[in-house]
Amino acid sequence: MKSGRKQVKRMTGAMRIIHWANAISMVAAVITGLYIGHPYYQTLIADGAVDKYVMAWNRWGHFIVAIIFDVTSIVVAYLYFFSRFEKPYKKLIPTGKNVAEFGEVLLNLVTLNRRKKFDSTHSDSFNTVYFTIFHVLLVWMLFTGLQLYVHGLESGESSIGAWWPALLHLATDWTIPVTGGTLMDVRISHHETMWLIVTWVAFHIYYQIWRTIFWKEGDIAIVFGGSKFAKEQES
């Protein structure tokens, strides 16, 4: 440890697991989702159909990671309010303090770190808002995706009972009128949102690396070891 710096804990083990589960799920969801939308590689015609099942495997993978996403979303939503570590919702309330902090972090970014008037030892409100946007996008993917999915269960039955499709209809049918009135609109929105998420990820990775380089506080280590460094006696 460099002198004059102290280690601060920023992510618990559970949070890091969620982070990496999300990251891996997302890569898998994008790869399989693009295939489902437009099967971009061909299977060899000479194979017997029973031996390949390519679309089915892609859909299988897509749904499995979607379920992981869905479950982590529920956990994350819970942690927003009840985490014993940091409660992100507190940073979301637009109090004067939070708004000021949000502005300062943004200024730090656009002035290329010439101005840094906020406490970077904890999760700031800019980051919290940014992460919340991500989770909102994910929840939207969840609703639109399940809406596209439930129509394969039109008999009203599923392997786990009739409650599941009934619940899905109840929870996701509203996405049809909201996106524009047809199932195709839901599909387009699901696809479009993927691009928003990919763009979000691009900026996220950039920003974390940028912080690491310019703040010199080892921010990138948060997702690996759970902690970063903070200059002592500063803020």
Next chain:
Amino acid sequence: MAERIDGVRKLFTSKSARVDTNRGDLYYQQLFDTCRARLDALREQPAVNRLDFDSLLTDEGQDRREFMKWVSAVTAMLMLPPMFTPLVAEAAELMNRLPVVWLELQDCAGNSEALLRSDGPKIDEIVLDIISLEFHESLMAPSGHQAEKQLEDAMEHFKGNYLLFVEGSIPVGAGRDWCTIGASGETFLDHLNRVAENAAAVVAVGACATFGGIPAAAPNPTGAVGVMDVVKGKPVINIPACPANPANMVGVVLHYALTGQVPELDSLLRPKFAFGYRIHDNCERRAHFDAGEYVEEWGDEGAKNNFCLYKMGCKGPMTFNNCSIVRYNEGVNWPIGVGRGCIGCSEPDFWDKYAYERPMANANIKAPTGGVEKTVDQFGLGLLTAAGIGIGIHAVASAVAGKREEGGEG
């Protein structure tokens, strides 16, 4: 916006999308009794035309056996247990007690064609022949004032009892005043509303009458809408598709003759017995879909092997209809069977949102702002590129600024 809120409300108040094919013995016993009483009442009524079903059957060279085969198929289609078979047969025979008025508005007469297609009459058509078509401007001999008179008479005589079939969309925007009917120059809108007023129920047939269809496709010059957007206070049954499958028209009429009620409908007012199923889930090419075997190009090896048409733009995965089960032209074939994809003709906005015969990923979809056509992927890639450029500029600027700072310190 108000429209969307309304749409959401409708979805939540409508019955679930579940297709319930087994409702238990008690339910069916009660339904059976209702139907029995209804048919007895119908038999008491005087026939509105002199056509006799049995003699028509023999005239057309169909025997009773053929008819009973057809009846059991229709009973199954209507999701009724076999004990209803004799009742369905009876309902078909009593069809000449059922007055029908057929209006044609902004349409191509394709549904009338479907109804009448003349490849040698089959039982569907005989059944439809026998319904008492009191008014159908394209099919009847009288025209002009005489035709109008006939309509007036039918409306008066069968007040509250006739089924109103509507084919074609209704212009309510700029086109409202251009489209008129008859010598009096009544607009389509007024005409429909007036005739619907005394109908027992309104059946919208075909893509245009249900969701506006092709006349309502962008930019919708006439401001076309479907029947359900116009007719209020009457049960409306939608039988979309382009054209509507005659089997589904027969199904609705038979159901009405049998029970005196409209069949169970989905949130888009389509009878569940016909539109409760997705094309994709009953498609004969589905195994190829799951296997990832697609036609890549018209006429290629995959096409010869009946591979899935998804990559050629098939919209079966989001289209609800029973063509994959009942098919067209007396079950001879259907679009996917002949080797082309489904274009989603039974879905709202099908022309704008489904009918491009390219896969979704290659389709030009209207940007939400209207105007410019862009694909979602072009938009997404553009967004990502913009973000990338922004990141690049910021990164370079940061690097330069960082050096300066270090230089200053040093």
